[in-house]
Amino acid sequence: MEPKHAHHVHAPTATQASHHTELAIEGMGCASCVAKIEKALQAVPGVASASVNLAERSATVESSVAENTLIQAVIGAGYKAKVIEAEQVEAQMAEKEAAEFAYYKRLLREMAIALGIGVPLMLYGLLGGAMEVNAGTRVGWLVVGALTAGVMYYAGRHFYVGAWTSLRNHSANMDTLIALGTGTAWLYSMLVVLAPEWVPESARHVYFEATAMIIGLINLGLALELKARGRTSQAIKRLIGLQAKTARVIRKGEEVDVPIERVMMDDLVRVRPGEKVAVDGIVVEGHSTLDESMLTGEPMPVEKSEGAEVAAGTLNKSGTLVFRATRVGKDTALARIIQMVKQAQNSKPPIGRIADVIASVFVPAVMIIAVVSALVWLNFGTASLGADRAMALALVSATTVLIIACPCALGLATPMSVMVGVGKAAESGVLIRNGEALQTASRITAMVLDKTGTITLGAPKVTRIDVLAEFPEDTLLQLAASLEAGSEHPLAQAIVESAQERGLTTAAVSGFSALAGRGVQGLVDGKALLFGNEKLMQEQGVALADAVSKAQALAEEAMTPMYLAVDGRLAGLIAVADPIKEDSISAIQRLQRNGIRVVMLTGDNRATAQAVAKKVGISEFFAEVLPEHKSDKVAELQAQGEIVGMTGDGINDAPALALANVGFAIGTGTDVAIESADVTLMRGSLHGLADAIAVSKATMRNIRQNLFGAFIYNVAGIPIAAGGLYPLLGVLLSPVIAGAAMAFSSVTVVSNANRLRLFKTQEH
Amino acid sequence: MWLFNVVGLVLIALIVWWFWLYKPQSVQVSDQNAIDIVVENGVYNPAHVRVPAGKPLKLRFLRKDQSPCAAMVVFADFNISEELPLNKPKEIELHPEKPGRYSFTCQMQMYRGELEVTGGSQ
Numbered sequence: 001m002e003p004k005h006a007h008h009v010h011a012p013t014a015t016q017a018s019h020h021t022e023l024a025i026e027g028m029g030c031a032s033c034v035a036k037i038e039k040a041l042q043a044v045p046g047v048a049s050a051s052v053n054l055a056e057r058s059a060t061v062e063s064s065v066a067e068n069t070l071i072q073a074v075i076g077a078g079y080k081a082k083v084i085e086a087e088q089v090e091a092q093m094a095e096k097e098a099a100e101f102a103y104y105k106r107l108l109r110e111m112a113i114a115l116g117i118g119v120p121l122m123l124y125g126l127l128g129g130a131m132e133v134n135a136g137t138r139v140g141w142l143v144v145g146a147l148t149a150g151v152m153y154y155a156g157r158h159f160y161v162g163a164w165t166s167l168r169n170h171s172a173n174m175d176t177l178i179a180l181g182t183g184t185a186w187l188y189s190m191l192v193v194l195a196p197e198w199v200p201e202s203a204r205h206v207y208f209e210a211t212a213m214i215i216g217l218i219n220l221g222l223a224l225e226l227k228a229r230g231r232t233s234q235a236i237k238r239l240i241g242l243q244a245k246t247a248r249v250i251r252k253g254e255e256v257d258v259p260i261e262r263v264m265m266d267d268l269v270r271v272r273p274g275e276k277v278a279v280d281g282i283v284v285e286g287h288s289t290l291d292e293s294m295l296t297g298e299p300m301p302v303e304k305s306e307g308a309e310v311a312a313g314t315l316n317k318s319g320t321l322v323f324r325a326t327r328v329g330k331d332t333a334l335a336r337i338i339q340m341v342k343q344a345q346n347s348k349p350p351i352g353r354i355a356d357v358i359a360s361v362f363v364p365a366v367m368i369i370a371v372v373s374a375l376v377w378l379n380f381g382t383a384s385l386g387a388d389r390a391m392a393l394a395l396v397s398a399t400t401v402l403i404i405a406c407p408c409a410l411g412l413a414t415p416m417s418v419m420v421g422v423g424k425a426a427e428s429g430v431l432i433r434n435g436e437a438l439q440t441a442s443r444i445t446a447m448v449l450d451k452t453g454t455i456t457l458g459a460p461k462v463t464r465i466d467v468l469a470e471f472p473e474d475t476l477l478q479l480a481a482s483l484e485a486g487s488e489h490p491l492a493q494a495i496v497e498s499a500q501e502r503g504l505t506t507a508a509v510s511g512f513s514a515l516a517g518r519g520v521q522g523l524v525d526g527k528a529l530l531f532g533n534e535k536l537m538q539e540q541g542v543a544l545a546d547a548v549s550k551a552q553a554l555a556e557e558a559m560t561p562m563y564l565a566v567d568g569r570l571a572g573l574i575a576v577a578d579p580i581k582e583d584s585i586s587a588i589q590r591l592q593r594n595g596i597r598v599v600m601l602t603g604d605n606r607a608t609a610q611a612v613a614k615k616v617g618i619s620e621f622f623a624e625v626l627p628e629h630k631s632d633k634v635a636e637l638q639a640q641g642e643i644v645g646m647t648g649d650g651i652n653d654a655p656a657l658a659l660a661n662v663g664f665a666i667g668t669g670t671d672v673a674i675e676s677a678d679v680t681l682m683r684g685s686l687h688g689l690a691d692a693i694a695v696s697k698a699t700m701r702n703i704r705q706n707l708f709g710a711f712i713y714n715v716a717g718i719p720i721a722a723g724g725l726y727p728l729l730g731v732l733l734s735p736v737i738a739g740a741a742m743a744f745s746s747v748t749v750v751s752n753a754n755r756l757r758l759f760k761t762q763e764h
Numbered sequence: 765m766w767l768f769n770v771v772g773l774v775l776i777a778l779i780v781w782w783f784w785l786y787k788p789q790s791v792q793v794s795d796q797n798a799i800d801i802v803v804e805n806g807v808y809n810p811a812h813v814r815v816p817a818g819k820p821l822k823l824r825f826l827r828k829d830q831s832p833c834a835a836m837v838v839f840a841d842f843n844i845s846e847e848l849p850l851n852k853p854k855e856i857e858l859h860p861e862k863p864g865r866y867s868f869t870c871q872m873q874m875y876r877g878e879l880e881v882t883g884g885s886q
Contacts, residue, residue: 347845
């Protein structure tokens, strides 16, 4: 039998695309199924072998066929199947790290060999040793030249092979520059050694030390860069680490531990205290508290009992739960979060595009500059320095230009910072969709907040009932609850819940209709009911008399008063209040302190809106805004020149979220609408907004520093390397120093990006 | 001296032609709309792929290059960037709708390839 997690037995080559697929099979009960499925799979053209394991309910297939075709074949045989990811993401990460570590060690070994030759040679030159070739030293230099060639072969082969293959492909990269620079230095030196008579006497200088040193230093730089890069992906590693490895599945009354990739939809999964939830699901049995902080950043454990949703990666604290798997594998909230963070980390904000354009033409341009600088030395240096010296300087300057130029720093500047910044945001429960959202979020000047569910908890409660006719309080509530029973509006739910708390039963409703932004109407117990705001009553011609002032008074206390009219006559007022989230006030202050214009939008009446706005310190608000008009307000602000962020729960705010420069969706708990917004706040707190803006600002600052550094480095370095300082100061940059500068420029960029990891979101 | 200058100018002309002006042959994608691209020694091979517009396309990358630069392939116009595992094929699906030339690169733009999307399905 195949091992459970067979790693790819062989690495398929590009042309021979035979691969290994593992399928989890559902509905398999007996040994005869094995033969049936195997036969069905083997009948697919392109399948080399298929073996089915009854105990594990899995099939292992060697084929050159797409996974879907295999699944279809199994379905055709009357079973269900899904692909088992050959390896878990975690295993892939570990493998990647192992490969990188091996590469790191190889780079260090190569560096040691190269510097082992280069450093003594350079010291010899610095301490006054003759680097010129004459009759007495020729054989010695020949040996050194051969040793250097050995270094080039052993430690620098990857540069030359890379340069040659890319040259053949009409492209040029870092390898091209390094290979040309070190190759020119070596070839010239060998020419001096082998045929000194072809070279003017004063130019018979060897540069073997430059070749060896540059190869050593650049390998060192690559090794350091690799190490620093590893640290930039820590956030994603942490998220991946949240995934459980096995799940305890109840099958046919027996509990078995299975790897999580074999958990199927609708499997019953038991999670014991202290264990991680393996896949997303709905609790069918038990009661417990779950720590969801790893996903939402919310520190308080959440209670879960029958009917509650649980999310993969969260930690079960106290009791035992049995839940039915509703999302498995790539579909769990955690997997989607990981996928989204990875995607975002790999995307580029627009600011990086200039650097990309420069990087794409950089290498050939530098080669041209190197040739031009050599020509300038030859043409203009000969008169003042003599032909011999000019020739030596032409060679040194061309080599140095090739070596110092560093397209990597330019190319790395943006992605490295985005990687760290997006990861950092994810750590504090802020999911940023892509680089563009990151860049725009850093420039937000106005933030539109939806009131309900954003500033407030979104879970309103009935706080007052004013009887205005002959009906008693409970009857009013019962009528209103009956009317609202079918509605999903949060205010309606508050009324229904309140009626349930009082033990009132709702009656049947007929002729129900919801009037957007106004209220509802319908028939209950033969009574024509109207339930909603002042506008509704006015439109329907219900006399309100002094109820308006009562309603106003309630509204001033941030309650939402709703009028109930029975048979065209006002019967009472029911006030519902939606408590303001604990930290909304401090979060809004934080935004305002950062100079952001905070605007509140709500479909609620003006008085309630005003009361809430006053409590949370917002001076600008729009009340009674119909859902479809929310986006108009965003457009108005944009017309005023504001860069607008819009925050809502992502359901009825969708058009406004889409229109805003950056849409923020507030997730409640783990129920994240991560596909809908530019930025998703996984916990309910508005502090996530300020955090998101702060992280994006810090990231953009970091990118600018990196781009500036990389740009200035090349703009200043290349002319100096070409000999720009020689006419003024009489100095010419040594190719060895250029090599060191080049090697460390990329390390500097990556290290600066890593500094972002220290960034702390300021709470409260 | 003139010899040096001529050699230098010829070199510059060669660089301009070889790297910027020369338009290499594209590899026409096969009927299955899938093509294998090997990432090795600093290049994509093939680096130029011609495909008809309007047909879904599968590119199967096999990265043999250990350098971290090769670890990512970016199709900026399609908003795709994918990590390429070492020595394991990675499939990327694209739906090129509009004819045109779309580049695919590593993160640092040093590895470069081009997708030539031709009008209509042939």
